[in-house]
Amino acid sequence: MPGDKFRPFPDISLPDLDGKPVRVLNYRGKNLLIFAWGSW
């Protein structure tokens, strides 16, 4: 396992399409791919 050279993801929450907050770090325990895109 790697050491501490990898930074932790910031503890942030963003709203889903219905406005419900989603805390990204709640996905700990699983790998997570965040794909950032825009409608334009």
Place this chain on the structure above:
Amino acid sequence: MTVQGPAARLAAVLFGEQGQRFRDAIRPVDVQGAEAARPFVEAAKLDFPTVIDAEDILGGYFGFKVIPNGIFLDAQGRIRLVKSGRFDVANADTVALLEELIAGRSEGAARAGEVKPEEARPGNAKGEAGDRSRAIPLLDQDLVANRFQLGTQHYRAGNLEAAFEEWSKALALDPENFIIRKQIWAIAHPERFYPEVDHDWQQEQLARERAAGRVLPGEEPCDPDRCRLPEA
């Protein structure tokens, strides 16, 4: 799920036996909010979480100046891969790299256009322009983020002139930030974004702005005191 090509390998990894350990979260960068993103999500029949980052919080953290971007976190919530610009899950190299990360065969990568995971902090992400992007001073990074968020608040309140002004001032500090530039274009030239995005126009407009030696999208440079939204 049935897909073809390299994307099928990623789908198999994500949703197959190995995928039981894996979930996708998609984060649209849409100042216009959930209602702008929802049609795309529904059309693509996405069945993983979609969140809205209307104030570009992650863009500010990672220094993203373009989209699309990819961020891979391991099971401990650590940043193992950041790819700024042209992130494509259908790209064979991207799929191979993600498979290596999922399988624990790679610690993370720093290839062209990617940010070393240990360097994931504001201002260090390389944009679509590759090494032509510049790291702006930290103080200016904060100003860019603040003006962008303020402009977003104006936009949501229906104050397009004020939004244009704040975003223009942000862009003046960070002229390679295409996220901000496109937001300005979207309110200055809505006919080029709705109902469909005219990508050819965007390339032409960028060429016009650069040829004119202008940082800002308006026909006239900003006055010392304010920037004016182009007249329709």
